[in-house]
Amino acid sequence: MAGPDWNPFRRILALPNESRLKTVFVAFLVSVVCAALVSGATVVLRPIQAANRAAEEQARIAALVNGIPGMAQLLEQSGGALSTVVIDLEKGRAAQDVTPANLEAALSDPDNWTQLEPGQDIAGLGQRPDFVQIYLLRDTDKVSLALLPLSGQGYGGRIDAILALRGDMNTFAGLAVTQHSETPGLGGRIEEASWQAGFPGTELRDDSGELRFRVARGPSSGVHEVDGITGATRTGRGVTQMVRFWLGPDGYGPLIAAISRGEF
Template identity: 85%
Template sequence: MAGPDWNPLRRVLALPNESRLKTVVMAFLVSAICAALVSGATVVLRPIQTANRAAEEQARIAALVEGIPGMAAILEQSGGTLSTVVIDLARGRAAADVTPATLDAALADPGNWTRLEPGQDLAGLGQRPNFAQIYLLRDGDQVSVVLLPLSGQGYGGRIDAILALRGDMNTIAGLTVTQHSETPGLGARIEESSWQASFPGTELRDDSGEIRFRVERGPASGVHEVDGITGATRTGRGVTQMVRFWLGPDGYGPLIDAIARGEF
């Protein structure tokens, strides 16, 4: 006569299908096996997912670049590819604990925003994030091009743009407006490539280091100016103040200084 079966699994399997214990145990086993399979798939697929995310990021950066007049040609001449990094704006350095993947979560925390006093708030933002994602092109150890996201208030609402600077951190390589609410036929012309084409070659600062950039009311008359838009003076002023704020000490100023010193 065979002795009792001490294998707990076989004992459970031998129970009638109507047994509550058998149902609970089988459900647990199925869940455990599925969890193990999912975990294993995650480990196996992680390198593929990482590569896909990197490819998607490069594609997104490339799309941004294509929207900036002359930028594709600049990158082609310079060689290399753009990289992205999150900047701690106050320090002008790469953020220690915030990455492109975690930036949105970081900025969801009100503690990661800085309130701007009226005298500081040239762009009319009220506050600015403590971190910003930028894009760099390097030529060896030197930064040859940097793409900086900007935002500010125009006549109809917020204006978002990407400003490209050459390696001297003073010459504009291009600008593209990515979002705005300006008046059709007037301020909305800031999205036209014909207007944005006046930015390349414009210098931000004079010999003393003071920011002199401005959108003129009419045709540009100096190296620090770009053409104005007829009937859209307030839109032009908004773009002027946006650029001056973000290139100043409360925006990317510390980063620009670090790049100019060869420290980034």
């Protein structure tokens, strides 16, 4: 005669199907298996998702550059490629030990972020990375185009964009919004090519060097403005503050100064 089965799993599974203990055990077992499968899928898919995001950003960069008048010829003259460099924002020059390959790992370290004081944080970021990957086009030994990633707070959430700045470091060559959460049909129009077409030729600063760029509340009235979007004043203000922050002293200001002096 067989002795009692001391295996607790087999004893639970041998219980009648209407047993509350068996029901709870099976539900727990299924949830553990599902959680393991979801976690495994997340780990496996993360590199694929990162690669897809990178490919989408590259496509937007290509579209932005190709939409700039005369840029195709500049790219052809330079070999058709933008150089990529990671910038130390505080120093305004290329980072010493951070490269595009290890940038993500570097930014996982909280020490590589700068907390922004309320008076500084006009873009609503809270904190700013110390290192940013940018894209440059050179004409002989001078920078003729700089593509600078931007981010800030809009009406519905975070706005990400890439600003193309001409070699004088004062004139927009273009702007591409890469991500936003603004209201469709209102602030969401910032992703439309017709609105972004107002940026080329817009100037950031006046003759005294003061940063004057802004999104107007209506039609633009000068070289430092782009047209506002009807019913989306807060989105326009968010774009204004985003550009002013990143082109100011706590963003790309030191880099822009270095390029203007011919030191980059």
